[in-house]
Amino acid sequence: MNKLKQCPEFPFFGASYPDATCIDGYLWDLDKFEDGKLYGGGEVGCPFCNEKEFKEYYGYSDADEEEKEMIDKHTEALKQKYL
Numbered sequence: 001m002n003k004l005k006q007c008p009e010f011p012f013f014g015a016s017y018p019d020a021t022c023i024d025g026y027l028w029d030l031d032k033f034e035d036g037k038l039y040g041g042g043e044v045g046c047p048f049c050n051e052k053e054f055k056e057y058y059g060y061s062d063a064d065e066e067e068k069e070m071i072d073k074h075t076e077a078l079k080q081k082y083l
């Protein structure tokens with residue numbers, strides 16, 4: 001299996017430092033680590049490689065135009081900052 005380029009870690013789960021890491025397209029909380037593995041996360045899509053699911057976390061498909069624009073901007077800002 002080819003090792004894909006790792007997505008950047010960034011603050012997501014409420015910390016001011018990068019506390020989220022991407023595993024197979026979903027975000028995991030680096031602060032929830034026990035017995036050699038992460039146990040918190042896996043439900044929010046990664047904004048860098050799984051943008052659609054990331055936006056869905058904010059209710060993108062049910063959002064109105066204004067909300068969609070905000071979600072788009074938020075996602076874009078993360079990509080600008082961390083990619």
Ligand SMILES: [Zn+2]
Binds near residue numbers: 007023050
């Ligand atoms: Zn990713």
